[in-house]
Amino acid sequence: DTEVTQTPKHLVMGMTNKKSLKCEQHMGHRAMYWYKQKAKKPPELMFVYSYEKLSINESVPSRFSPECPNSSLLNLHLHALQPEDSALYLCASSQDSLTGGLTGANVLTFGAGSRLTVL
Amino acid sequence: DAKTTQPPSMDCAEGRAANLPCNHSTISGNEYVYWYRQIHSQGPQYIIHGLKNNETNEMASLIITEDRKSSTLILPHATLRDTAVYYCIVYGRGSTLGRLYFGRGTQLTVWP
Numbered sequence: 001d002t003e004v005t006q007t008p009k010h011l012v013m014g015m016t017n018k019k020s021l022k023c024e025q026h027m028g029h030r031a032m033y034w035y036k037q038k039a040k041k042p043p044e045l046m047f048v049y050s051y052e053k054l055s056i057n058e059s060v061p062s063r064f065s066p067e068c069p070n071s072s073l074l075n076l077h078l079h080a081l082q083p084e085d086s087a088l089y090l091c092a093s094s095q096d097s098l099t100g101g102l103t104g105a106n107v108l109t110f111g112a113g114s115r116l117t118v119l
Numbered sequence: 120d121a122k123t124t125q126p127p128s129m130d131c132a133e134g135r136a137a138n139l140p141c142n143h144s145t146i147s148g149n150e151y152v153y154w155y156r157q158i159h160s161q162g163p164q165y166i167i168h169g170l171k172n173n174e175t176n177e178m179a180s181l182i183i184t185e186d187r188k189s190s191t192l193i194l195p196h197a198t199l200r201d202t203a204v205y206y207c208i209v210y211g212r213g214s215t216l217g218r219l220y221f222g223r224g225t226q227l228t229v230w231p
Contacts, residue, residue: 042221056217090162105151110162
């Protein structure tokens with residue numbers, strides 16, 4: 001299995017709703033990432049988990065709450081979002097984020113994304 | 120912040136080689152050059168990476184200058200399905216460790 005699976009593909013939510021985005025990989029990767037991508041812009045890094053611990057938070061507002069229950073799963077809990085949070089949310093994984101492994105290289109595998117619309 | 124400079128757009132005739140340039144003059148010795156592409160509304164797809172030597176795989180070739188300050192991604196026989204945004208990224212051990220940042224990329228359009 002060489003894929004990163006994201007669910008749901010599309011999500012519409014109101015500003016008072018609580019929802020979650022899910023990401024799963026079975027490649028044995030120990031690093032997982034959340035990116036946010038607005039239309040016609042490059043992906044922006046949000047969070048990095050390494051060995052199931054949060055290692056990087058790019059000053060993301062607390063209405064986004066990541067969770068890594070195990071090495072294969074990554075969730076992004078959403079609460080009290082704003083319409084400007086509407087975007088494509090991308091999950092990625094890699095073998096190792098903090099050392100790049102033996103070679104120092106670190107190839108990320110991305111999922112297809114979850115498109116979020118906040119009304 | 121992205122450490123690379125790419126032209127915002129390029130086009131290429133189908134069947135011809137597409138050569139996408141990237142400047143990364145501040146690259147450090149332990150940073151790799153990576154190329155990803157993103158077809159409209161899909162997740163980014165890894166293409167190739169290199170440190171010092173030129174690299175080739177089934178998708179593309181990567182040519183890195185001797186001083187490592189620039190590189191070129193070559194798609195040898197471009198097809199319509201190669202139309203995408205191509206991102207050149209430098210990343211490795213050091214201050215950016217764990218932080219793989221995307222720049223604006225190059226929109227490649229392949230014409231029939």
